[in-house]
Every structure is written in structure tokens, then in C-alpha cells.
Amino acid sequence: MTLEAFFFYAFTTLALGGATLAITRRSAVHAAISLMVSLLGVAGLYLLLNAEFLFVSQIILYIGGILLLFLFVIMLVNLDAGRGLRQFHQRWPLGAAVTAIAGVAFAILWSRAKLPPSQTMPDVGNVELVADTLLQDYLVPFEVVSLLLLVAVVGSVLLARKRA
């Protein structure tokens, strides 16, 4: 097994194992930490594809920002009070059916599709490539998305203010 394959399987295990733990753990803090492990695995996969800018953005934004905020809120409101509760919704059959259909569809797609070998990025500097793509080729969609985010931020501030 080459070094690259070893790291690929290691990161995949992290990503999938973390994701599984994130939805099966009862304690909210444990689930959040498992999610962090999963995101770390995905970041590692980015790095294997030579997409180092994506790797670092994933760590800074998701792990160092969003997930930390999750953890902050979980700790603040002490969600562990609901730890001993049993799940009370009764949609298991529906959920299982949807999962089975999606799984079958995915399996069919995967067996039919001819997946090209994963492309590694050219070695010219990842940041420049991302910047050129975002700010030249796709400038308008990029600005529209940022406007959307701004609306969301202003809206959340407004909502929080009315209650006070």
C-alpha cells in the first residue's frame, strides 16, 4: 500500500467514523466532537488532492469557527439534560425506506458511471487559482452569494433584537 493510499483510508475512516458517531452519540458534546473529527477527515482528503487552500479554509471556518460556536451553545444551554430521554418520534419505517431507495439509486449510479481518476491540482498556487475562479470567472454569482449571507446576518440580528 502506498503512503497516499494509507492516508486516503485513514482520512476516510476519520470522516465516516466521525459522521457515524455524530449521529449516534446521545451526549451533544460528544456528537459535536465527533463531527469535528469527521470534518478533519474531510480536510485531510482535500489535502491529499493538493487543494491546500480548501484544507485550511475547512479547518479555519468549520472547525475553528462554526463547530466551536456549536460547542459554545451546547455548553451554554447544557443540552445534556435531554441525555436520558428516549427518542419519541415514530418515523422509523419512512426513514428506512428513504435511506434504502437512496442507497439503491446511489449504487446504480456508481456502478454505471465511469468515474475519472481524481484530479490533482496543478502546482501553481492554490490560493491564486481559487481567487481567479471566484473573483474573475464567477464574480457575479460570488457577489450574489455574499449579499445573501449579508441578508441572513442582518435578518438574524433583527430577529434577536425584537425579542429583547
Place this chain on the structure above:
Amino acid sequence: MDFILLSILKTAIAAPVLLGTLAYLVWIERKVLAHVQLRMGPSRVGPHGLLQPIADAIKLLTKEDFIPSYVNHVYYWLAPWLALMFAVTAISVIPIGPIVEIFGVKTNMGQADISIGLLLILGLTGMGVYGIALAGWSSNNKYSLLGGLRSSAQMISYELPMALAIASPLLIVNTLNLREIVNGQAGYVFGIIPNWNAVGGLQMFSFLIYLICAFAETNRIPFDLPEAENELVSGYNTEYSSMKFAAFFMAEYANIITACSVATTLFLGGWHPIIPNELGGQFIPTLICFFFAGVLFYHALNPARPSDRLSMGVIGAIILGLGLMFQVPVVKDLAQPLFWFASKAGFLIFVFIWVRGTVPRFRYDQLMRFAWLVLFPAALLNLLLTAFVVAAKSN
């Protein structure tokens, strides 16, 4: 030479030096703080308390590692080492000197030279918060939890102005590689003023904002709310003892070293001397060493302090030898950049300690208001102005 072999060799040199620096930073901090407050500081173990860090290390290693029965064992055990690991790893991408040739092997001074070095440091210091937050949560103690909560909120808040403050000099040097950032600050304006970002590059405001945020990111006074002793009984590390407690402290000092080194590479021109080598810049390290050696010899000859005769004389002789070393042809290329980098970063670390002895702690609401209503708009404005200037220059 083989890449892996070279990396192991460099780590083998750097790691003991780093750990020794971490230990002696505690001594320096206690000594400086003591003199700020007109005290003596550690003075019993060895001459001028110089063996105090070793005594501390022995004490912490042999102390009972007490674990309260109500903690969450996995995270309680994991948290300090997580904090320490990320703090120490971040240092590895900082370049402490130019590319040099030793015994025919060409290598960069610094562990790793990667194209996104600066972002990686931001990411790693961001992940270091998990150590503190998890320590606070897993201790299962109200005060510790409050400390962990405060630290995560504080880190998220101060990371924004910090990133904006870092972005403005990046617009000028136009790279994320720390080595190229330093190289971009080489040269002198009008032949005498250093072309550093904080001086010739007119980024003083970015530098100031970065420094303020660095205080908050490293949990130092005046922003040390996560471990405010008098209200949280030292916060997130209350339940920790022995080496786990030491790990938190080593992480804090490692974070300070990282923050000061990043400030040095980003704003203070890295390893470039303060005046051009042609105008005598290369003799400054020697002169400074000679000056300190002279001071020590003067005190060694003081008849009123016979206890210092030996220790100060010996240390003075060592410093004198160090000063001469900066002029030896082969060693010079290695030692001079190291001197400039270490003295700039060391001065910033001294500022950290100085501020701790001078400024009182913020209140929590003041801390948050300052970050969001003062620092963040200021950093945004600074970035905008820099962008305009850079755009105007390039046209």
C-alpha cells in the same frame, strides 16, 4: 540530503531549544513581573533563581496527578495535550532565517516552508481553543465551564479583527508563504528606514490591532477572562494538577511565542537587520552583547555583592563569547538572522509581560464590546484603506 532525515534532524535541534525556551519564559516572566512590582522574584534556587525552571519541572513531574471522580475521563485527559499539541505544531512553519548552506546542505532555517503557512498557523491556533473549551466542560465544574465558555466566545470574537489585521499587509506582500512575506520586506526606504510592514509599509494600525488580538488569543492579561483567578478560581484549569496543568501552561507560552513570531515575520521584517549591513548593522549584535557583558562585569566587581562575583562573571564571559561569535565568518550567516529574529520576537514577548504588569483586567462585557464595536470596525476600515492604496499604486 533526504527530506525526511533533514526534517528529523531539524526537529531534534529545534524541539529541545523550544522546550527550554518555554521553561525559561516562566522564569523571565516572573523576574520581569517582580521588578515591575519592585520585588525580587525567584532568587533562591541557583544564582538569581536561574535553576527555578528545573526545580519547577521536577516538582510538576513528581506531583500527584489527582483526577476528581466526577470528570469526563476521556476529554479530561485529552484536553491539555490537545492544547499543547496544536500550540507547538504551529511554531513549525515559522521561518527564523534565510535559506542557508551548512556543510554543503542547502536548507531553510525553520521546520517547514509551505505555501499557506500563515493560514495554517491561524487554523492551528483556532483548533487550540478546543483544548481549553473541552477542559472547561470535562472538568464538570461550574467555574471551569464558565472559563471554557469564555475562552471559546473570546477566541471567535477576536479571530475576526485578527484575520482582517493580517489581511492588510498581505495585500502589500501578495503571498501567504511566510518566507516570501519576510523577503518582501527586505530593503530600506531612503537607504536607512527599514522597509518592514509596520514601518516603511505604513501598516502600524494593522500591527497594533494584531497585537491587541494576540493578547486576547493567548489569554493574557488584560484579556485573560478564561482564567480570571479572582472570580473563576483560575477557570478552565482549576481541576488539573501535575503534568496536565503544566501542559496548559506550556501551551500558553508556546502560543505567545507563535503570536510574537508571526508578528515579527508579518510586520517587523523577520530576520532583516534594523539598519543596513553596509551602515554597520552587522556589528549591532556584537555591540549589544558587549554592552550586556560590560554591565555584568561591572556588577561582578561590585564589592557590596560578593555573592554575584562568580555567577555574573561567568554569564558575562558567555555573553562576551556570544558577541564575538557574531563576527566569525562561517557562523555569522547563521547567527545574525537568528539574532535579529529572536531579538524582535523577544522584545514583543517582553511587551506581553510588561502589559501584564501594567494593565488591569477587562470586564467580560467590556471585552466583547471592545472586540465588536471598536476593534472590528477599525480593522475593516484599515483593510479598506490599504486596499485603496494598493489599487491606486498598481494603476
